[in-house]
Amino acid sequence: MKPFEAARHLLPDTPWSAAPAGEARAPANIALCKYWGKRDPALNLPVTSSLSVSLGQLGAHTRIEPAERDVVSLDGMPLESGDPFAARVSAYLDLFRWSPELAWRVETSSSVPVGAGLASSASGFAALVLALDRLYGWQLPTRRLSILARLGSGSASRSVCPGFVEWHAGSREDGMDSFAERLDADWPSFRIGLLVLSRTPKPIGSREGMNRTTATSGLYAAWPDMVARHLEEIREAIRDRDLPRLGEAAEANALAMHATMIAARPPVLYWTKDSLATMQQVWARRADGLPVFLTMDAGPNVKLLYEEASAGAVREAFPELQEVGPFRERAG
Ligand code: PMV
Numbered sequence: 001m002k003p004f005e006a007a008r009h010l011l012p013d014t015p016w017s018a019a020p021a022g023e024a025r026a027p028a029n030i031a032l033c034k035y036w037g038k039r040d041p042a043l044n045l046p047v048t049s050s051l052s053v054s055l056g057q058l059g060a061h062t063r064i065e066p067a068e069r070d071v072v073s074l075d076g077m078p079l080e081s082g083d084p085f086a087a088r089v090s091a092y093l094d095l096f097r098w099s100p101e102l103a104w105r106v107e108t109s110s111s112v113p114v115g116a117g118l119a120s121s122a123s124g125f126a127a128l129v130l131a132l133d134r135l136y137g138w139q140l141p142t143r144r145l146s147i148l149a150r151l152g153s154g155s156a157s158r159s160v161c162p163g164f165v166e167w168h169a170g171s172r173e174d175g176m177d178s179f180a181e182r183l184d185a186d187w188p189s190f191r192i193g194l195l196v197l198s199r200t201p202k203p204i205g206s207r208e209g210m211n212r213t214t215a216t217s218g219l220y221a222a223w224p225d226m227v228a229r230h231l232e233e234i235r236e237a238i239r240d241r242d243l244p245r246l247g248e249a250a251e252a253n254a255l256a257m258h259a260t261m262i263a264a265r266p267p268v269l270y271w272t273k274d275s276l277a278t279m280q281q282v283w284a285r286r287a288d289g290l291p292v293f294l295t296m297d298a299g300p301n302v303k304l305l306y307e308e309a310s311a312g313a314v315r316e317a318f319p320e321l322q323e324v325g326p327f328r329e330r331a332g
Contacts, residue, residue, distance in 0.1 A: 001174040003042055003151045007095040009176070010144045021065040022135025026126035026159045027054035028112050030192060030295065030303055032250040033230045034257045035154050035167065037214045037223065041207075044154040045178050047214070048227040049169040051234055052158045053192065056326045059123035059159065060110045064131045067105040075109045092125065092152045096132060106131075125152030126159035146179040163326065164238055166231075185238050186327045191311055193304035193321040197274040206298035209261055209268045217264040226256050247293025247305050254295040272300040278318075285317050292317075 001009075035050035070093060072079050072086040079086040089106055096102070108127065112120050126149045133140050140148075142160055146167075150157035158165045161182040170178030204212075214220055230253040237246035261268035271279075279302065282294045292314050293305040304321065306314050315321055 001043065004095055006043060006175060007148060007151060008098075009174070010140070010148055011096070012138055016136040016138075018066050018135055019137065021063055022131040022133070023061070023063045024127050024130030024134055025059060025061045026123045026130055027056060027059040027162060028120065028123040029054045029155065029158045029165065031155065031158075031297070032234050032246065032295065032305075033227060033253050034297070036257045036260065037210055037220065038154070039169075040173070040175065041211065043175045043178075044150050044152075044157075045175045046154060046167070046169050048224050049167060049231060050155075050158070050227075051164065051166045051183075051231055052155070053164050053190070053326050054159065054162045055112075055192065055324050056162070056328070058111050058324055060108055060112070060120065060127040062106060062108040062124070062127035062131045064104050064106050064128065064135050066135075067103050069103045071105045073105075073107045076107075088121075089124075089128070092128070095148075095151060121153040122155040122159040125149050125156035128152070129156075130160065142181065143179045146181070147175065150175070150178065150180075166235075183235070183238060187238065187241050188325075188327045189241075189308040190243075190325070190327060191304075191306050191308060191314075192324045192326065193306065193314060193318060194324065195278060195302045195304065195318060195321055197278060197302065198272060198300045202270060202299045204268055204270075204298075209264075209270075209298050212266075212268055213261050213264045215264075217260045219260045219263040223256070223260050227253070230256075243291055243293075243305070243307050247291065250295050250305060251293045254297075258296065270296070270299050275300045275302060278302045281317070285313075290314065290317070 029052040031050050031052040033051040035046050037047040039045050039047050070090045072089045093104060108124060110120050129145050129149045145160045146157045149160050158167050158180040161180055164183040164185055165180050166183055167180040230249045233249035234246055282292055285292055290313050291310055295303050
């Protein structure tokens, strides 16, 4: 199945009547158990399930209205049609372009710190799907919205939900069973600390990094079984609000993902000297008794996992940290 057919399958058949505009917000998310590797690159179908936490108020806000041609603006700045971001949005909108005259003006803004490696595409595509749903009054169930967001970017499937979210890998070829849903759990004292170490664009995008790893890394064969174990541990740790168990599993999962990339040919290495120094600092603090753990995505920045009771000590050790309490703030 092609992405356009998948989208068509999920959308109502009746002619769409548009409201003047649709607006929506979607949170960024950080994976505690990562999505790394596609079984179908066109439909963004993953090899394994993954589990994330949505970042409350931090994310994207998008407004969409019908227009004569696609126009995309980011943080108030209209983009040239050749701009890579505008081109990616327009290519995604093709999934909804049932007749050639359909086109849209899309205004999107992001509260995610720029270059924070926070998969801004995840909240961006999720907010865009939610805004389209409002524009046309489809009132699609979350499951369908998640599948549609997945067609834009895999991790976007998780950004349609607040809280802890599991994206089920599914097994169908058409991907209709590969969607995310919220776990029935919260954790008010849970904190995520964002450490932005570099704002320079990463040399290799996650799509290319993922594809190279699955195609060439001798360690990738071990990844699916590891994920199955980590998922189990992370689900239990969330249920029991057990930070050390969660932190150990999430950190091991992130490092295992990076190990698979480092073993790719040519290697994919997102870490910088600052990433390494920060990782070592986290481990030194933990050896001193501070319950703080780390996770990293396809970039050099580090995210810390801890609880409110340790927040003062964590902030003291990492003064540049931006703190998020995913269950403290209301998700948009
Ligand atoms: O959704 P993508 O294609 O940007 O890939 C995201 C990959 C990671 O951020 C590294 C892991 C994840 O699960 O979010």
